[in-house]
Amino acid sequence: MQTELADFIRDTPQGREADAILRKCVHCGFCSATCPTYQLLGDELDSPRGRIYLIKQALEGAPVTARTRLHLDRCLTCRACESTCPSGVQYGRLADIGRAVVEERAARGAWDRLKRAALAFALPRRALFTAMLRLGRQFRFLLPGIIPAPAAPAGDWPPRRHARRMLALAGCVQPALAPRINAAAARVLDRCGISLIDAPGAGCCGALRFHLNFQEQGREDMRALIDAWWPYVEGGEVEAIVMTASGCGATVKEYGHLLARDPAYRDKAARISAMTRDLSEVVPAAALPKAAGRQRIAFQSPCSLQHGQQLRGEVEALLERGGFELTPVPDAHLCCGSAGTYSILQPELSRQLRERKLAALQGGQPAAIATANIGCLTHLGAAAEVPVRHWIELLEEALQR
Ligand code: SF4
Numbered sequence: 001m002q003t004e005l006a007d008f009i010r011d012t013p014q015g016r017e018a019d020a021i022l023r024k025c026v027h028c029g030f031c032s033a034t035c036p037t038y039q040l041l042g043d044e045l046d047s048p049r050g051r052i053y054l055i056k057q058a059l060e061g062a063p064v065t066a067r068t069r070l071h072l073d074r075c076l077t078c079r080a081c082e083s084t085c086p087s088g089v090q091y092g093r094l095a096d097i098g099r100a101v102v103e104e105r106a107a108r109g110a111w112d113r114l115k116r117a118a119l120a121f122a123l124p125r126r127a128l129f130t131a132m133l134r135l136g137r138q139f140r141f142l143l144p145g146i147i148p149a150p151a152a153p154a155g156d157w158p159p160r161r162h163a164r165r166m167l168a169l170a171g172c173v174q175p176a177l178a179p180r181i182n183a184a185a186a187r188v189l190d191r192c193g194i195s196l197i198d199a200p201g202a203g204c205c206g207a208l209r210f211h212l213n214f215q216e217q218g219r220e221d222m223r224a225l226i227d228a229w230w231p232y233v234e235g236g237e238v239e240a241i242v243m244t245a246s247g248c249g250a251t252v253k254e255y256g257h258l259l260a261r262d263p264a265y266r267d268k269a270a271r272i273s274a275m276t277r278d279l280s281e282v283v284p285a286a287a288l289p290k291a292a293g294r295q296r297i298a299f300q301s302p303c304s305l306q307h308g309q310q311l312r313g314e315v316e317a318l319l320e321r322g323g324f325e326l327t328p329v330p331d332a333h334l335c336c337g338s339a340g341t342y343s344i345l346q347p348e349l350s351r352q353l354r355e356r357k358l359a360a361l362q363g364g365q366p367a368a369i370a371t372a373n374i375g376c377l378t379h380l381g382a383a384a385e386v387p388v389r390h391w392i393e394l395l396e397e398a399l400q401r
């Protein structure tokens with residue numbers, strides 16, 4: 001694709017990166033076939049190719065309107081288009097650059113700004129979110145399907161007793177919504193000879209605010225998390241950083257890129273990214289006893305796992321080792337509609353995608369749905385006919401049987 005970026009961005013690092021990405025796109029449109037919003041809306045401007053064109057126009061200095069922003073807002077950043085693209089177009093990175101420019105040039109209405117600011121303020125603050133959730137649960141009967149049910153208790157966290165140690169990310173909303181996930185991960189890894197440890201003060205990974213287009217505030221969260229982890233990393237106390245939420249994992253693996261222009265943090269960020277692993281990459285299948293029993297479950301592979309981190313098959317192999325029979329899931333590459341705060345900001349599209357996803361997941365008559373990301377778990381769990389659990393919780397229960 002030929003480009004002629006405008007003066008305001010041409011010679012900036014963002015401009016050079018966007019230009020290189022745009023030039024890779026040959027406008028073939030293969031990506032449209034796997035884009036959830038194009039499938040729902042059938043509008044070229046709600047396809048990856050259409051959005052790339054809108055971003056190109058914005059970077060070339062064409063007028064940016066609320067309509068431009070609407071089509072970018074409707075994008076889930078699921079990155080299914082990246083998995084499909086034969087030319088290696090990094091749509092997600094281009095979207096980050098394009099969204100920052102569009103945000104500056106097409107002002108949002110007051111209500112939209114307020115909603116986004118409230119989400120960016122409340123969600124990354126673990127104590128505040130936990131208090132709000134506790135309060136909301138008192139009135140759950142008024143908002144069925146919106147306020148999640150109380151979660152199972154975490155259970156015991158094993159003591160540090162192994163020479164092999166890895167850091168866990170507690171995260172922002174997960175400890176309140178599903179405290180058992182990280183504890184189950186710690187117990188399973190403990191059985192495999194690995195101690196999982198928590199760093200005090202480690203909070204949000206920054207994905208929430210970054211993807212709400214509060215990009216600089218998202219980077220502040222990233223720097224704060226690096227600071228909390230660094231003593232463990234610098235001293236060689238841990239061999240890896242483990243993510244139990246694939247959404248966080250996709251972001252932390254990109255720290256090296258996202259902080260590349262920050263001289264104080266770029267080296268640390270690159271090292272953190274290089275050490276980061278999804279939980280499915282560190283649970284050694286061979287160390288697990290091969291479990292008997294054939295409970296049928298469906299696995300929902302989050303976009304942040306299969307497209308963001310390009311991990312496919314790892315969780316499935318571990319679940320099969322745990323004795324689960326995985327039911328077939330058609331269109332497994334399509335987003336469930338959760339996508340961070342998308343389910344709140346684009347509720348109608350999100351609901352339609354959830355209906356499609358649940359029909360696909362439940363079509364094989366599973367006893368439960370397994371997933372790898374807290375956002376998908378909460379979003380699907382609000383409407384599913386069967387329990388939706390993190391795969392590590394199901395695996396732990398199978399190993400105990
Ligand atoms: S992003 Fe990739 S698949 Fe989509 S139009 Fe461009 S080159 Fe084709």
Ligand code: SF4
Nearest residue numbers: 035075076078079081
């Ligand atoms: S990231 Fe997802 S929703 Fe956005 S353009 Fe790509 S496939 Fe479509």
